[in-house]
Amino acid sequence: MSGIASYPAGSTQLLLGNQAIARGALEAGVQVASSYPGTPSTEIIETLAEVAKERNLYVEWSTNEMVAIEVATAASFAGLRAINPLKHEGMNVAMDFLAHLNLTGVKGGLVVVVCDDPQPWSSTSENDSRLIAKWLHVPLLEPATGQEALEMTKYAFELSEKIGNFVMLRSCTRISHGTSNVVVGELPTTQRTAKFEGTDAPHGRHAVILSMEPKIQAMLEETPFNQYQGPEHPELLIVASGTGRPYSVEAVEMLGLKDSVGILHLGTTWPMPKKVIEKHLPRTNRVLVVEEVDPYIESNLRDIATDIGWLAGERAVLGKRSGHLESVGELTPDRVIGALVSILDLEYQSTDKEYRQQAQAYAQKLVSDRNTVWCAGCPHRGSLWAVKQALKLDGRDGFATGDIGCYAMDRRSGYGSAKTGSVMGAGIGHASGFGRLGQFGFKQPVIALSGDSTFFHAVVPGLINAKHNKANITLLVMDNDATAMTGDQPHPGVSHDAMEQEAYPVSIEGICKGIGVPVQVFDPFDLDKTVPALLESVQTEGQEGPRVIIMKRPCVLLPDQRNKEHDYKVWIDQSQCLGESCGCGQYCVRVFKCPGLMWDRAAGKAKIDDASCYGCGLCAQICPVSAIKKEPIHAAV
Amino acid sequence: MVTTAASGLQQLQDRVLKAGLCSYCGACSGLCPYLVPLQGRMATPDACNVTASTRCINFCPRTGLDMDEASQAALGVAYSGKPIGDYQQIFIARSNDPKVLKRAQYGGAVSVLTGLALRLGVINKAVLTRTVNGVPRGVVASSWEEVLECGSSNYLVSPTVAAFNRIPASNGAADARIGVVGTPCQIQALSKMRASPLAGRSNAPRLALTIGLFCTWALGHSFRTMLAKVAPPEQVKRTDVPPPPARIFVVQTDQGKVELPLDEVRQHIPLACQLCADMTAELADISVGAAEGIEGWNTLVVRTKRGAELVQAAFDQGLLKRGELPNESLEHLKGASLGKRRRAVTNIAAKSGSQDNLLYLRLRPELTRRWQGS
Amino acid sequence: MQPSKTFADPFNMVVAGIGGQGNVLAARLLGMTLTHLGYHVSMGETYGASQRGGAVMSHVRASKAHLHGPLIPEGRAHVVVSLEPMETVRVLRQYGNPEVVCIVNDRPVRPTGLAGIGYPELSSLHDAIDALSRRAWYVNATDMAIKLGTQLVSNVIICGALVGTRTVPITEKDFEDTLQREMGGRRRLEVNLKAFRDGIAAVQEAAVR
Numbered sequence A: 001m002s003g004i005a006s007y008p009a010g011s012t013q014l015l016l017g018n019q020a021i022a023r024g025a026l027e028a029g030v031q032v033a034s035s036y037p038g039t040p041s042t043e044i045i046e047t048l049a050e051v052a053k054e055r056n057l058y059v060e061w062s063t064n065e066m067v068a069i070e071v072a073t074a075a076s077f078a079g080l081r082a083i084n085p086l087k088h089e090g091m092n093v094a095m096d097f098l099a100h101l102n103l104t105g106v107k108g109g110l111v112v113v114v115c116d117d118p119q120p121w122s123s124t125s126e127n128d129s130r131l132i133a134k135w136l137h138v139p140l141l142e143p144a145t146g147q148e149a150l151e152m153t154k155y156a157f158e159l160s161e162k163i164g165n166f167v168m169l170r171s172c173t174r175i176s177h178g179t180s181n182v183v184v185g186e187l188p189t190t191q192r193t194a195k196f197e198g199t200d201a202p203h204g205r206h207a208v209i210l211s212m213e214p215k216i217q218a219m220l221e222e223t224p225f226n227q228y229q230g231p232e233h234p235e236l237l238i239v240a241s242g243t244g245r246p247y248s249v250e251a252v253e254m255l256g257l258k259d260s261v262g263i264l265h266l267g268t269t270w271p272m273p274k275k276v277i278e279k280h281l282p283r284t285n286r287v288l289v290v291e292e293v294d295p296y297i298e299s300n301l302r303d304i305a306t307d308i309g310w311l312a313g314e315r316a317v318l319g320k321r322s323g324h325l326e327s328v329g330e331l332t333p334d335r336v337i338g339a340l341v342s343i344l345d346l347e348y349q350s351t352d353k354e355y356r357q358q359a360q361a362y363a364q365k366l367v368s369d370r371n372t373v374w375c376a377g378c379p380h381r382g383s384l385w386a387v388k389q390a391l392k393l394d395g396r397d398g399f400a401t402g403d404i405g406c407y408a409m410d411r412r413s414g415y416g417s418a419k420t421g422s423v424m425g426a427g428i429g430h431a432s433g434f435g436r437l438g439q440f441g442f443k444q445p446v447i448a449l450s451g452d453s454t455f456f457h458a459v460v461p462g463l464i465n466a467k468h469n470k471a472n473i474t475l476l477v478m479d480n481d482a483t484a485m486t487g488d489q490p491h492p493g494v495s496h497d498a499m500e501q502e503a504y505p506v507s508i509e510g511i512c513k514g515i516g517v518p519v520q521v522f523d524p525f526d527l528d529k530t531v532p533a534l535l536e537s538v539q540t541e542g543q544e545g546p547r548v549i550i551m552k553r554p555c556v557l558l559p560d561q562r563n564k565e566h567d568y569k570v571w572i573d574q575s576q577c578l579g580e581s582c583g584c585g586q587y588c589v590r591v592f593k594c595p596g597l598m599w600d601r602a603a604g605k606a607k608i609d610d611a612s613c614y615g616c617g618l619c620a621q622i623c624p625v626s627a628i629k630k631e632p633i634h635a636a637v
Numbered sequence B: 001m002v003t004t005a006a007s008g009l010q011q012l013q014d015r016v017l018k019a020g021l022c023s024y025c026g027a028c029s030g031l032c033p034y035l036v037p038l039q040g041r042m043a044t045p046d047a048c049n050v051t052a053s054t055r056c057i058n059f060c061p062r063t064g065l066d067m068d069e070a071s072q073a074a075l076g077v078a079y080s081g082k083p084i085g086d087y088q089q090i091f092i093a094r095s096n097d098p099k100v101l102k103r104a105q106y107g108g109a110v111s112v113l114t115g116l117a118l119r120l121g122v123i124n125k126a127v128l129t130r131t132v133n134g135v136p137r138g139v140v141a142s143s144w145e146e147v148l149e150c151g152s153s154n155y156l157v158s159p160t161v162a163a164f165n166r167i168p169a170s171n172g173a174a175d176a177r178i179g180v181v182g183t184p185c186q187i188q189a190l191s192k193m194r195a196s197p198l199a200g201r202s203n204a205p206r207l208a209l210t211i212g213l214f215c216t217w218a219l220g221h222s223f224r225t226m227l228a229k230v231a232p233p234e235q236v237k238r239t240d241v242p243p244p245p246a247r248i249f250v251v252q253t254d255q256g257k258v259e260l261p262l263d264e265v266r267q268h269i270p271l272a273c274q275l276c277a278d279m280t281a282e283l284a285d286i287s288v289g290a291a292e293g294i295e296g297w298n299t300l301v302v303r304t305k306r307g308a309e310l311v312q313a314a315f316d317q318g319l320l321k322r323g324e325l326p327n328e329s330l331e332h333l334k335g336a337s338l339g340k341r342r343r344a345v346t347n348i349a350a351k352s353g354s355q356d357n358l359l360y361l362r363l364r365p366e367l368t369r370r371w372q373g374s
Numbered sequence C: 001m002q003p004s005k006t007f008a009d010p011f012n013m014v015v016a017g018i019g020g021q022g023n024v025l026a027a028r029l030l031g032m033t034l035t036h037l038g039y040h041v042s043m044g045e046t047y048g049a050s051q052r053g054g055a056v057m058s059h060v061r062a063s064k065a066h067l068h069g070p071l072i073p074e075g076r077a078h079v080v081v082s083l084e085p086m087e088t089v090r091v092l093r094q095y096g097n098p099e100v101v102c103i104v105n106d107r108p109v110r111p112t113g114l115a116g117i118g119y120p121e122l123s124s125l126h127d128a129i130d131a132l133s134r135r136a137w138y139v140n141a142t143d144m145a146i147k148l149g150t151q152l153v154s155n156v157i158i159c160g161a162l163v164g165t166r167t168v169p170i171t172e173k174d175f176e177d178t179l180q181r182e183m184g185g186r187r188r189l190e191v192n193l194k195a196f197r198d199g200i201a202a203v204q205e206a207a208v209r
C-alpha cells in the first residue's frame, strides 16, 4: 500500500489539505474522480491517482472542467460515489452543466470541491464561489482545518445521497495548500457496482429543489460543523468560516480577549444554519464576520438578523461591508487582529516600531522583486522570443493574445508580446474577433497563444470559429508534452493518463488539419526557422483564415527532462563579450533574460551561471558577437 | 546603475526613424541586434541601453551630415558644392563583354570596375547589392561570378551598408580591403563613418574603394505590391526609368516589357529621398550613371586618384570602351543635379518649418544660400 | 541530547527560499519531525509558482496546546531558515523581531532580468540580517551540497545547521529518525544523512570560531 491509502485508521498524519480531502473521499468510498488541473486544487486528483490502482479507482485528468464534471456525474448516475475538484476559475467552466445538474439531481454521492484562490496567488481572478451554492440551491460546506476537510468530505458524500443532489465543498488556498495534523479514519472494504437506470429531466424541477432547501437546512443544523466557543455573553461575537476560524482563535488569544469575545464557527454555509444563528445572536450586541473573499456570510447573516428582529438599535453586523476587514486579498491573522483592535479600541504592535522601521529600510534598499520566470531551458523562451522578433520586425504594432499557461509569463516577465490573458481559450477567441475587424480599419497582426493542454481544453472551438469565419490570424501552439503550469499533468495529447496507464495521444496537428488549417511544426529552439516562419505568417496579407504553428519541445520539469544530461556545455568567452558597450548593451542578460545567464560585475561581462544553466544552448543563437559558445556533450547530439 | 539619458537607439528612433528621415542606407545596422533592416524600414525589436559612444547615431548620415567633414574624409578636400561635385574626368564608357552587357543595367561599367578591382587586389571584398525574391540587400562578393550576379539596378531602397558593417573585424578581416558600390546616401554614410571619432570601431579604415551610383530617387517597399501585380518577383528581369520626356517605368519580364505610369510609381518615393541633395554620389571615388540618350552606355565621373587609376587600368586591359560625353549632356546632368539639390533644400525647409534649419544637412552658409536662392 | 531550554508556544518558523531550492521539502521534514514529537503542527506554503524562480516561503508552526492556523502573524517568527540571503531580509521585514534567529544559506540566487544585474553586496545583506536578528548563522549550503554531488541536498544541510544551533525543539536524533522514515533508497538516505551532519558541523565550527 502506498500514499494516503497506507495510513492506518486512527493514526496522526501530516497532510496537505488537499490530501486530507482525498483521504476523506477514499474513506467515503469514492470510486471515480475527474478534474482538470488548476492550482490550488490539483493535488486532490494527484493523490487519488497515486492509489487508483490498488484501490481500484478510476481517476482522470479530463479535457476541461465541464467534461470532468460530466464524467464524474456519469459515475454518480450509475450509483457510484464520485468527486470533482476544481479551482474557482474551473468552476466557471463547469457551471454550464452544474446549473442543470442541480435540477436533474444525482444518485451516487457527488461532491464538487471548489478551491478558491484569494489574493490570488496562482490565478487571474479572485472569485468567491460560495455564491454559486446559493444560486443553485445546493448545500455548501466550508472546512477550517485539514481534519475538518477530511470529515466534511466524508459527510458530503452521505449528504449528497440523502438529498439526491450534489454537494459543494469550498476550500481555499490556505486550506488546500496548508499542511496540518490529521487523524485518519477507516477505509471501506467494499465497492459498488455501476448500473444506470435513468435520470429525471431538468425542466420543471426548480420547485422540487426549492422545497428541499428547508429539509437540507434542518440536516445541516444538526452537524458538528457549527460550533460556539467563548463566554456566555461576549462583548463581541465573531462568526467565522474557513481560515477565519483559526485566525480568529489566534487573534483572540494574542489579544487576551478570551473572556470577552466569543467565536461561532460556521462550517455549513448554505443553506445558512438559521437555528444556530438564532441561538447565538442574542448573546451579544455586536457581530464580526470573518470569511475569505466576499461578505457572503455577512450578507446572509444580516438577512437572518433582520428577519428575527435582532438587527436593531445599537446592534451591528461588522466585517467587510463595514470596512473592518478588507474585501480584497486573502484573510490573514493580522487582518483579523486589525479588525478586533479597531472594533474594541485596543493597542497592538506586531513588533516594536523602531525594529519595523529598520526592517523596512533594509528591505527597501536590498530586496528586489522576484518575478517568476521561465526556467532555464524552457521551450517557451524560444517560442515567445520568436513571437516578439516576428511582431517587432513586422513593425505594425502586432500583438499576441495570451492564454493560461506558463507562456502567460510573457506578459510580466517575458518579452511582453502578449497583451491579453484571462481565461483558457480566450486567446484564440479574441484573435478570431480581432481578425475580423479589418473592415473597421484594424491592421495589426495578431498571434493567438496556446499551450498543448489549453489547445484541447478550450482552443479548438475558437480555432474552428476563426476558420469558418475566415479570420486572418496565426495560432501558436506550444506543445511541451504536459500541463506545465500546474505541475506537468498529462493531457489528451500525451500517451499516458493520470493513473500512469497507457492512453491514446490525440494529435494537435491532426485536429488542425481536420479543421482545414495549414499547420507547420518547429522546434522552438530553431530560431533561424521559427522567426521567418512567424514573420511570414503574420504578413500573409489578405489571406483568409487562420494558420497554425506548433512549437514542439518538452517542458524541462518533466521527470525525464529534469534528470537528463545537458545537451551542451555552454560558456562565455569573455574576451569576445562586448558587455555594456555599443554593439550589445547586455543583450543576453538584459533582453533575452535566461536565468542561466548572469552578469559578472567584476569583469563587466556576461557569464554562465552553472548552477542554473540547463545546457540548452539557445542563448548562443542570440549573442550578437557569438561570444556564447556551446559544445555538444555527446558527439551524437 | 540608473541612467536617465536616452540610449543611442532611442535618439536614433526619435531624430531619424520616427521623423521620416531614414533613407534605409543600412549604416546604423549590422553592428548590434537592435537595428534590423527589413522591408524598407529599420525594425527595432528591443530597447538598447547604451548611452555613450553609440555607433548608430554616429554613423547615420541623417543625424547630421557635415558636408565639409564628409568630403574631407572621402576626397581629402572641403566640400565645393559644384553642380556635380568635384571631379577629375567625366566621359562615357561601356563594357566590351556581351555577357556583361546582357546582365548589367546599362554599360556594365560598375560591374567591370568592381571585378577588376578585385582581380588587381585593390580590394579583396566588394559590398554589392543583390536582389533575391524582388528584395535588394547587401552582399559581399569576392569573385567575378558573384559580381556579375549583382548586375543591374533594383530601384527599391537597400540597406547595403549593413553588409559592409557585418564584415567581421577579426578573423583575418583586419587586412580586408573593402570596396562598396552604393547610392549617394550610402556613399554619404560611408564618408561620415570615415570622419567619425568612432571610425576605429567600424570597417571604415578598411574601405579601399567607393563606386557611387547616380540616383534621383529610390522607391519604398510599398512599391513591391504594385510591381507584383505586373509580374511575380522571380520573373522580373530588369527595371528601368528611361529619361524624360518618357513618363514610364519599364519592367522587363520573361514575357516581355510592361510599362507602368511613372507618376504612379513615384507615389512610392520615401520622404527621405525627397530630402536628399546628392544625385551624382559626389563623395565617391567614381560615380556611374546612365548616358542619357546613348543606350547601353554609362556616364563615368572620376573624382579621386584611386578612381582614376582603376579606370585607366580598365581601359589599358581593354575591358571598357571609352567615349566622349556630349557637352549638352553634361549641362543636362548638371541641371538635373542642381534640380535635386533645390528640391531637397525646399522640402527640408518645409519639413523643419525654417529656411535656416536644414535638419540633417550641414552646409557652409554661402552654399545654403546659393542652393536656396537658385 | 535534549535541548535544555523551553521553547515558545506556538513555536513559529519560517523556511524561505526560491522556487526549486527545496524549501517546501525542508519545511515538511521539520513538520514531520515535530509531529512525531507530539506537537500540533500546521504549515502554510506559498507555492504554485515554486519551480520558476519566485520567492517561496513556508510557515511551520508547532504547539503542544492546539492546532494553529497556517500563517504566522506578522513579527512573530522565532526562527527564520533561509536558503538564500536576500530572502532572509524579505522575511524579516514581515515576520522579524529583535529576538528572532536566522540560519542562512549564504549563496545568492539573483532575481532574473535587469534587477538581477544589481544584486546587493553580500556584506550589506549580512549587515541587515545581523541588525535584524538576535543571532544569525551563515552556511554555504549550496557549495557543500555540490561537494556531496547534488545541489538538491542543500535544504537538508540547512536543516542540519538549524538543529545544530539548538534553536528548535528538535534533536539530531529526532531529525535523523525522520530522514530514516522518509528517504527511500539507501543511497538517497545516506547522502541526506551526510548532508544533515555536515550542516550541524558547519554551525558548530562557526560557533567555535
Ligand SMILES: Cc1cc2nc3c(=O)[nH]c(=O)nc-3n(C[C@H](O)[C@H](O)[C@H](O)COP(=O)(O)OP(=O)(O)OC[C@H]3O[C@@H](n4cnc5c(N)ncnc54)[C@H](O)[C@@H]3O)c2cc1C
Binding pocket: B103, B104, B105, B106, B107, B108, B109, B110, B111, B112, B127, B128, B129, B130, B136, B150, B151, B152, B153, B154, B155, B156, B157, B158, B160, B181, B182, B183, B213, B214, B215, B216, B217, B218, B219, B288, B289, B290, B291, B298
Ligand atoms: C535606386 C537607384 C536609382 C538610380 N537612379 C538613377 C538615375 O536617376 N540616373 C542615372 O543615371 N542612374 C541611376 N541609377 C544608376 C543606374 O541604374 C546604374 O546602376 C548605373 O548606371 C550603373 O550601371 P551599370 O550598367 O554599370 O551597372 P551594373 O554593372 O549592372 O551594376 C549595378 C550595380 O548596382 C548595384 N545596385 C543595384 N541595386 C541597388 C540598390 N538598390 N542600391 C544600391 N546599389 C544597387 C549593384 O550592386 C550592382 O553592382 C540608379 C540606381 C539605383 C540603384
Ligand code: SF4
Binding pocket: A572, A576, A577, A578, A579, A580, A584, A585, A586, A587, A588, A589, A605, A606, A622, A623, A624, A625, A626, A627, A628
Ligand atoms: S550577448 Fe554576447 S556580447 Fe552581449 S553581454 Fe551577452 S555574451 Fe556578451
Ligand code: SF4
Binding pocket: B012, B016, B017, B021, B022, B023, B024, B025, B026, B027, B028, B029, B042, B059, B060, B061, B062, B063, B189
Ligand atoms: S539613414 Fe541609414 S544610418 Fe540612418 S537610420 Fe536610416 S538606415 Fe540607419
